[in-house]
Structure formats: C-alpha cells, structure tokens
Amino acid sequence: MSLARIRWSKRMAEEIRNAEMGSSAAATVTSAKSRSLWPTVLRWIPTSTDHIIAAEKRLLSLVKTPYVQENVNIGSGPPGSKVRWFGSKSNEQRFINTVTFDAKDGAPTLVMVHGYGASQGFFFRNFDALANRFRVIAIDQIGWGGSSRPDFKCKNTEETEAWFIDSFEEWRKAKNLSNFILLGHSFGGYVAAKYALKHPEHVQHLILVGPAGFQAESTMSESLVQFRASWKGAILNHLWESNFTPQKIIRGLGPWGPNVVRKYTTARFGTYSTGDVLTEEESRLLTDYVYHTLAAKASGELCLKYIFSFGAFARMPLLHSAAQWKVPTTFIYGYQDWMNYEGAKEARKQMKVPCEIIRVPQGGHFVFIDNPSGFHSAVLYACRRFLSLDPDTESLPEGLSSA
Numbered sequence: 001m002s003l004a005r006i007r008w009s010k011r012m013a014e015e016i017r018n019a020e021m022g023s024s025a026a027a028t029v030t031s032a033k034s035r036s037l038w039p040t041v042l043r044w045i046p047t048s049t050d051h052i053i054a055a056e057k058r059l060l061s062l063v064k065t066p067y068v069q070e071n072v073n074i075g076s077g078p079p080g081s082k083v084r085w086f087g088s089k090s091n092e093q094r095f096i097n098t099v100t101f102d103a104k105d106g107a108p109t110l111v112m113v114h115g116y117g118a119s120q121g122f123f124f125r126n127f128d129a130l131a132n133r134f135r136v137i138a139i140d141q142i143g144w145g146g147s148s149r150p151d152f153k154c155k156n157t158e159e160t161e162a163w164f165i166d167s168f169e170e171w172r173k174a175k176n177l178s179n180f181i182l183l184g185h186s187f188g189g190y191v192a193a194k195y196a197l198k199h200p201e202h203v204q205h206l207i208l209v210g211p212a213g214f215q216a217e218s219t220m221s222e223s224l225v226q227f228r229a230s231w232k233g234a235i236l237n238h239l240w241e242s243n244f245t246p247q248k249i250i251r252g253l254g255p256w257g258p259n260v261v262r263k264y265t266t267a268r269f270g271t272y273s274t275g276d277v278l279t280e281e282e283s284r285l286l287t288d289y290v291y292h293t294l295a296a297k298a299s300g301e302l303c304l305k306y307i308f309s310f311g312a313f314a315r316m317p318l319l320h321s322a323a324q325w326k327v328p329t330t331f332i333y334g335y336q337d338w339m340n341y342e343g344a345k346e347a348r349k350q351m352k353v354p355c356e357i358i359r360v361p362q363g364g365h366f367v368f369i370d371n372p373s374g375f376h377s378a379v380l381y382a383c384r385r386f387l388s389l390d391p392d393t394e395s396l397p398e399g400l401s402s403a
Contacts, residue, residue, distance in 0.1 A: 045251050046258075047295045052146045053097070055289040059121045062282065065131040066102045071095035074142075074170035096139050096171045097146035101127055103135035108181055108204070108386040110134035110379075113168075115186030116212070117246065117301065119145030119293045122185075124286070126368050129376045133387055134181070141191065142167040143300020145293050152302040157315045160306040164191045165198055172202060181383055183207040186339070186365065190307065193318050200326035207382050209332045209375075210365050213307070213314035214343030224311055233310075240310040245301045250294045261291040268366075274336045275362035275370035319343060322350035329355045330382035333403075334363025334370060341403055357403040358382065358396070374399060 053069070060067065076091045099120060110130060114120050120138035130136050140147040141164060154160040168191065172178075182203045184192030189211025196203045227233045250257040265287045269278045278286065308314055329351070331344040341357055348355045358378045363371040377397040384391040396402060 045254060045295050047292045049146060049296065052289075052292045052296060055285075055292045056097075056099075056119075056121050056146060059124050059285045059289045060099070060127075062124055062285065063101075063127045065128050067127070068100050070098050070100070071146075072098050072171050072174050074167055074174060094142065094148040094150060094167070096142060096148075096167070096174075098137060098139050098171070098175070101131040101136040103131055107133060107135045108383065109177065109179075110136050110181045110183060110383075111177070112136065112138040113141065113182070113184040113188035113192050114138075114144070115184075115188045115210075116304065117294065118185070118188075119289075121145070121286075121289050121293075122366070123368060125282075125372045126376065129372065130379065133380060134383075137175070137177075137180075139168075139171065141188065141300055143303075149297045149299035152299055154303070154306060157306050160303045161191075161194055161316070163303065164300075165195050168195055169199060172199075178202050179204050181205045181207065181386065183209065183379070184211065185209040185368070187212050187307070189213070190314070190318065193321075196327045197321055197324060203327045204386070205383060206327045206329040207332065207379060208329065208344075210334065210337045210339040210367065211318070211331065211344070212312060212339060214318045214347060215313055215340065228310065237310045241305055243302055243305045245298070245304060247294045247298060247301050250291070251298075257295055258287070258291045261294065262287045265290060269369060273370060274334065274364045275367075275374075276372060278369075319347050319350075322347040323352065325351045325353050325355075328353050330378075331355075331357040332367065332375065332378045332382070333357070333359050334365065334367030335359055335361050336364040337367065338365055345403060356382070359401045359403055361399055361401075 057069070072095060074094050074096055076093055097120070112120065112123055112126075114122055119140045123138055127136060127138070143149050143152065143163075152163075154163055178201075180203065182192045182196060182205070184190070184207075186209070189208040190213035192206060193208060193211065193213070196206050228237060250260065253260055265278075265283060269286070270283060306315070325347075331341065333339065333341045333344075341359065344357050348357065358381065360367050360371055360374040360378055363374060368375040378400055380387060381394065381397055381400070384394045388394055
C-alpha cells in the first residue's frame with residue numbers, strides 16, 4: 001500500500017470521532033428518499049435518488065454526444081429461482097442505472113464499469129472521445145450511484161462477488177448484449193475480471209484500468225506490516241473489519257458533508273492533480289455529483305471488508321485465477337497510480353491469452369480524469385483489432401509505454 005493510501009487511512013481515523021455523533025443522529029432522522037415530506041434543506045443528509053439523477057444530468061451536460069439514460073430492470077431475483085436478489089424477502093424489482101451514447105452503425109460496444117465509491121459519471125471526460133469509435137454504455141453497479149440500493153445481506157466473499165457478478169449478468173440479458181468489450185476501473189476492474197472468468201463467452205476483450213484485487217496479503221510491504229502492528233494501524237484495521245466506510249463519515253457530517261467533498265475534489269483533481277486540472281465548472285458539477293452518490297443509502301459500499309483485507313489486499317486474489325483467464329486483456333495504469341502494476345506483470349506470466357500492460361504519463365489512479373487524451377489513446381490501441389483494418393501494423397502511441 002502506498003504512502004498516499006496510509007495518509008488517507010490516518011485522516012479517516014482522525015475524522016471518525018467527529019463523524020460518529022453525526023452518524024448516530026443521521027440514523028434517527030427520516031430517510032432521505034425522493035418522496036420525503038421534509039424539504040431538502042431541513043434534512044440531515046440532503047440527498048435522494050432524484051438528486052443523484054439530477055446531478056448526473058447536470059454533469060453529463062458537459063458531454064456533447066447525445067445519450068439515453070434508463071433504469072434497466074434486472075428483476076427481483078434470478079429467473080426460475082425462489083431466492084430473491086441480495087437476500088431480500090420481498091419481490092421488489094431492482095434496477096441498474098445505465099447511460100448509452102450514440103455511435104456509428106457497426107461500431108463495437110464498450111461497456112464501462114466504475115470503481116469503489118464512484119459511479120458512471122466519473123467517465124464524463126471520456127464519453128465524447130470514445131463514442132466517436134464505440135457504442136459506449138456505462139452503468140452504476142448495483143448499490144451505487146443511481147441504481148437500486150438493496151440492503152446488503154452478504155456474509156462472505158463468495159456471496160459478495162455474486163452480488164455484483166450476477167446482477168451484471170442479469171443486466172446484460174436485459175440489454176440483450178453479447179460480444180462486447182468490457183472496461184472496469186479499480187474495484188470495477190475486479191468485478192469485470194471476475195465476470196469475464198465466469199462468463200467469457202460474452203466478452204471480446206477485457207480492459208482493466210488500475211484494477212484492484214491482484215495482490216494478496218503475502219505481498220505486503222515491510223512498512224505496512226509495521227504500520228498495521230502500531231496502535232493506529234490496529235484501530236484502522238478494527239474499523240475496516242467493522243465495515244466503517246468513508247461514506248459513513250460523509251453521512252455523519254450531514255449538511256456539512258458537501259463542503260468536505262468539495263475540499264476533496266478540489267484537492268485531488270485540482271491542487272494535487274497529476275495531469276489535466278478540472279475547470280471550475282467541471283469541479284463544481286463533479287463535486288455535486290460525488291456528494292449525492294456518496295451520501296445516499298449505504299448498500300454496495302459495504303462489500304469492502306468481504307473483498308479486501310485492510311490495505312486493499314484481495315481475500316480471493318485475481319492472481320490466483322490468472323491461469324484460467326480466457327479473454328484477451330489489456331491493463332492500463334497511470335504512472336502515478338497507487339495500484340501496483342507488478343501484480344499485472346505476475347498475472348501475465350500465468351495467462352494463456354494475449355495480455356499487455358500500458359502505462360499512461362501524467363495520470364494517477366483516476367488516469368481517465370487526469371490525462372483523458374492519453375487514456376483514450378491507450379483504449380484505442382487496446383482495441384485496435386476491432387477498429388483497424390491492419391491491427392498488426394499499429395504501434396504504441398507516442399507518450400505511452402508498455403511494461
């Protein structure tokens with residue numbers, strides 16, 4: 001784990017005391033649903049599903065390519081099964097929030113899956129460029145963004161993986177998709193890879209952007225071992241195992257939450273950006289969008305402790321499945337990404353399918369925001385056999401490097 005990750009963990013610990021009292025208060029107030037009788041300004045957590053979709057629409061107003069937003073119905077449970085989705089006892093229908101961008105006839109389909117704590121709007125800087133060459137479809141994973149947020153009932157890693165993989169498969173069926181390129185970022189890369197392992201027949205190519213989940217605890221650095229042995233590390237590990245998420249802090253802060261999110265987005269994509277700084281309008285709209293997606297009902301975020309141990313080490317590492325990989329894969333990392341690309345290099349040694357690793361300069365973990373043009377070049381190169389008449393003659397675009 002990088003120093004940046006450790007600093008984030010320490011900051012979280014320092015904020016917990018202030019957030020816990022707010023969290024308790026938040027739990028006793030009326031739920032912030034779109035039909036609440038309380039005006040937004042009087043709610044402890046000023047958000048709702050309607051607010052998320054409205055914020056998404058404002059953010060995507062920056063995109064010039066026309067798109068269609070829809071709630072894709074994935075049903076109340078697997079077809080023919082008496083077991084309801086996500087351990088629910090109700091027959092409530094569940095939905096995946098989806099945006100689809102116009103494309104030229106015959107263009108390959110690119111499905112984009114966001115990472116932990118994010119949602120599909122994070123790709124707002126990429127939709128125009130990619131829609132020139134692909135039919136682009138982006139989703140909010142179940143439990144995040146504008147998708148349904150069922151109560152999280154999973155009790156182990158296997159159930160948690162199924163929560164995301166099976167809901168994505170039902171979404172695919174509902175959209176009648178097959179033979180698509182699947183791109184996943186960070187935790188979304190973990191989900192995309194696990195999905196491709198289970199349903200390789202539907203995926204033409206896999207693109208994993210700064211993917212999480214390749215390394216196990218056995219690869220932990222000495223500095224992290226020492227930190228975890230300290231009292232601060234012990235507290236953070238306890239909070240992790242208790243499923244205390246960063247989103248709980250935002251909810252606990254109530255009406256002060258938006259300002260905390262603003263400070264984060266301004267710093268991460270402005271002051272401390274590794275590449276192309278957000279404009280004032282982009283920063284304002286992204287901040288608004290991020291707040292509403294983080295502050296809404298806890299659901300998918302509670303997967304964290306079941307998928308990773310403290311330090312973001314996978315409990316069921318993708319590296320252990322590398323030999324079973326059946327889909328050609330491209331890894332994309334920003335030069336400053338705190339996710340270590342060495343895990344991808346180790347996996348490549350075991351893979352029996354084509355695999356390449358591309359690194360993009362002036363980019364961190366959110367390389368698609370930090371350096372959009374470099375990211376687009378990497379994606380187009382990764383998909384050259386679907387876009388070029390003579391892909392074997394294509395060379396790696398200038399500025400990018402291979403590992």
